[in-house]
Every structure is written in structure tokens, then in C-alpha cells.
Amino acid sequence: MDEQKALNPKMILIDLDGTLLNTNKKIGKKDWKTLESLGVQGYVRVFATGRTLFSALDVLNDSTPFDYLVFSSGAGIIDWSNRKIIYQTFLNEIQISKTEQVLRSLKVNYSIQEPIPENHRYFYYQAKKTNTDFEWRNDLYKAYATELSSAYPLKQATQFLVILENEIDFEKVKKKIPDLKVIRATSPIDEKSIWLEIFPENVSKAEGGKYLCKMLNIPEQNTVGIGNDYNDIDLLSWTNRSFAVANSPEIIKNSFTVCTNNENNPLTDVVKRILKLL
DSSP states (O other): OOOTOOOOOEEEOTTTTTTTTTTTBOHHHHHHHHHHHHHTTTTTEEEOOSOOHHHHHTTTOSSOOSSSSGGGGTTEEEEEETEEEEOOOBBBBHHHHHHHHHHHHTTTTEEESSSTTSSEEEEEESSSSSOHHHHHHHHTTTTTTTSSSSSSSSBSSSEEEEEESSSSHHHHHHOTTTTTTEEEETTTTTTTSEEEEEEEESSSSSOOOOOOOHHHHHOOTTTEEEOOOOHHHHHHHHHEEEEOOOOOTTTHHHTTTTOTTTTSSSSHHHHHTTTTTO
């Protein structure tokens, strides 16, 4: 896309892990200042992450300079100024039951996250013990994880998470769940396992951005997106100007304009290029 394409951006949407956050899970000093500058000049700063709200609090706090958090890949949105949840969605009892039947028949390991805002708590089913990432995750969140002895006991859930090790299994599971939204992400734990996330069909980071645009009366063409992983593809395909950080998988870098990697303040790089603010 031409760098000089007419654009009057009002909203910047940025992924966290692997994008805005460096390997120390921190925002770079230059990017922090850029976020502050964008706020002063009236730009809406949105963090769009696969993290739950609970997990986001590990890397964000009251002083972090941004406006809205699209969390759990778009299942929820929070106004960071007052910590009020302004949007949330859930899987219903029928969707949960049908999906559980499919996943158990496929003999895959999965978890079911409780409804927002408690969706860091989850129930899990372990069909096999060869998936190390699944076991690591359960150990990491052992205070919030409960093994299923029968069916999921609640009537609502935020999402399913299926942890897989290869593309063949991913496609096999995805094919069996045609009526819900299936989002692919890379494990933030071992950084290689495939996380297959199952949501209601209207969930994505892009849908979160659309919701905020409508709420704030910002034209959708006045958006900029920065991401790095498979679960950012919907977002980057929607935003008017879209950037993939240099540490992204090749398939994503081949689809979007590439900016610097997550160790070198990618937000600042993008703002210098297209907003001419710094």
C-alpha cells in the first residue's frame, strides 16, 4: 500500500505480546513516550490482546498511557480510564455442550474459560499427556484451573482453548467447528505450540475495533493497526493502515507493511512513518 495514501488516523490499535511488549514484557521507553504524545494530540490508543483482563494486569497499570483494552481476542472491551467493561460476549449452554462433544471425540486437550471478568479461571480436560505446553499452562495457572470430572458445570463461557502441536490437528479441529469463530494464536508459554481459540462467531480484535469506532464516532478508515501473530490477521486486514513487526511469521510479513521488531519500539517507527509527529 502506498505510504502517501490519504489518511487522517484517529485510532491506533496495537497488539501487546510480541508487538508492543519486548521480550521482557515491557513497553519500550520510546514507545511509552509516543503513547503519551498520541494521547496529548487526541488519538485514541487501543491495546488489542489475546490476554484476559487478569493477565493484562501483569503488564499494564494505572500509569500506562492508553485508552481502551480489547482483551481475550475481542471477547471483551474495557475503558481503561475507569476500568469499566463496556462490551463482552459469551458462549451459551448449547454451544458449550456441542463443542465439548466434538473436542472429546477428537481426543484433544482443551480448557473452557469462565465468563468475563473471571475468564482467567477455567476448567480443563486432558485427553492425553503428551502436550507439554498444556501441562505448563495448567501449572502456571493452577490456582485458577480445575480439572473436569464430567461436563462443564456453568451455563456460559468466554471461550474454549485447544492446545495443539501441528497444522494437521489444527485443521482437523477447525473443520469440525463451522458455526463458531476459530482463532489461531501462538502459545506465549513455549512460543511454538498452536493455540486454537473458539469464540462466538462475532468475536475478533477487528470486531472490537469496529465497536469502538462506532461508539466514538470514528470512521473505520481512520485506523492504524500493528500486530505480529495469527490472531492479529483479522485486525490488520481491517485497519486502513496495517503493520506487521519484523519478528512476525513470514506469512504475516508477506501480507502487510513491515515495521521494526518488538525490541526496537515499533509504535514509534510507525508513527514516524505515517503521522509525521516525532
